[in-house]
Amino acid sequence: MRTEDQRSVARLALGVTGVFSLGLFLGWPLAVVGAVFAALFLQAPAALPLTAFAKLFVFSIGLMVISFLLSSIFSPYPLVFLMLVAIGIILSFMWSVSGAGVLPGVIALMGALMIPNLVLQSQDLALVLVYWIPLNLLFAGFVSTLMFVLIPAEPQTAAQKKAAAPPSFDPHRRIVRMSLVTVPFAMAFFVSGASALLVLFFVALLSQQLAAMPAAGKTVAKAMLTANLLGAAVSIICYEINVIAPVILTPILLCFFFCLTLGALGKSQVPLAAAAGSAITTALIVYGGSVAPFSDEADVKSITRVLQVASAAFFVIIAYFVVDEFWPEKERQAAQ
Numbered sequence: 001m002r003t004e005d006q007r008s009v010a011r012l013a014l015g016v017t018g019v020f021s022l023g024l025f026l027g028w029p030l031a032v033v034g035a036v037f038a039a040l041f042l043q044a045p046a047a048l049p050l051t052a053f054a055k056l057f058v059f060s061i062g063l064m065v066i067s068f069l070l071s072s073i074f075s076p077y078p079l080v081f082l083m084l085v086a087i088g089i090i091l092s093f094m095w096s097v098s099g100a101g102v103l104p105g106v107i108a109l110m111g112a113l114m115i116p117n118l119v120l121q122s123q124d125l126a127l128v129l130v131y132w133i134p135l136n137l138l139f140a141g142f143v144s145t146l147m148f149v150l151i152p153a154e155p156q157t158a159a160q161k162k163a164a165a166p167p168s169f170d171p172h173r174r175i176v177r178m179s180l181v182t183v184p185f186a187m188a189f190f191v192s193g194a195s196a197l198l199v200l201f202f203v204a205l206l207s208q209q210l211a212a213m214p215a216a217g218k219t220v221a222k223a224m225l226t227a228n229l230l231g232a233a234v235s236i237i238c239y240e241i242n243v244i245a246p247v248i249l250t251p252i253l254l255c256f257f258f259c260l261t262l263g264a265l266g267k268s269q270v271p272l273a274a275a276a277g278s279a280i281t282t283a284l285i286v287y288g289g290s291v292a293p294f295s296d297e298a299d300v301k302s303i304t305r306v307l308q309v310a311s312a313a314f315f316v317i318i319a320y321f322v323v324d325e326f327w328p329e330k331e332r333q334a335a336q
Helices: 003-026 031-042 050-074 078-100 102-121 123-150 158-164 171-191 197-211 217-244 249-266 271-288 298-326
Strands: none
Touching: 003 031, 003 123, 003 249, 003 271, 031 102, 031 123, 031 197, 031 271, 050 078, 050 102, 050 123, 078 102, 078 171, 102 123, 102 171, 102 197, 171 197, 171 298, 197 217, 197 271, 197 298, 217 249, 217 271, 217 298, 249 271, 271 298
16 A cells, blocks of 8 residues: 555544544534544545635534524424425535535535424524534544644645546536435425434435446446445444443444544455445444444444435435436536
8 A cells, every 4th residue: 555545544544533532532412423524524635725624614604503593484384494495405516516515515415404304303402403513523624634734645746636636517417416316305304204313414425425426327326335335334343342342442443443444445456445435434424323322222223323324325326326317417518
């Protein structure tokens, strides 16, 4: 493995485990979301510039507040409420496709999906989410920047930057494709009265990752199914180890180990390498959302979480496959 790849894996494992560990020790709300944010930051080839991060942080605060206010006002009117959720999802995709990137798009989707869902359950809890999503983002950004300072990245060459550039695509077509998948899922989720917030977070993340992949439908479906199966398998193994050794040090060591292992897998040349990054986020959401507090119900929690996330993953991936058959991705030039 190249030296820079070794540094990248070390940054990822140490940074994500740091956020994950402090979340366990301090018990702050949505700590697993902070760990996922850190994983997304640390999978980048370089640290996010301070100016860009400041804009992202301010954007997250404003978005959560606006989402909370609109959701609180229109929650007594179900039809209007659902229309606003759908509009929020579409605007989130438009923001992401316009050049904002995957992480801002995920945050926008969190505002469009998670805040309204929690407002229907409890406005007090929703207000906690309004505070803690930006705070988790802030802490994840601080830790990831610290990791890039402690373990510096090599400057990217012109060839590497060109290779990392996103392929040309028709933005309007991509927005329609993303909306056709995510809006029906969200409507079904809200109408059924479901309340699994981490599932909504997972769907927001998965939708962004799928939309950013330029491959054909079958290739995308196979890659993402592999990633989520790999992440679920890692989670189940971690659960079983947790049952054997139910102490707080166990999940910390497990988090470091699976970040290190999957990070190294992502830098390798094996066929599963492309699935490693998504597998890390899946493992964090499934395992991290169920490890604390430790109790006799931990095994039930783990099974429920795996089933919830697996159901969401299969729905979204199959929906993308269907959309690809009837509304495939096209390059910008082809759309003109």
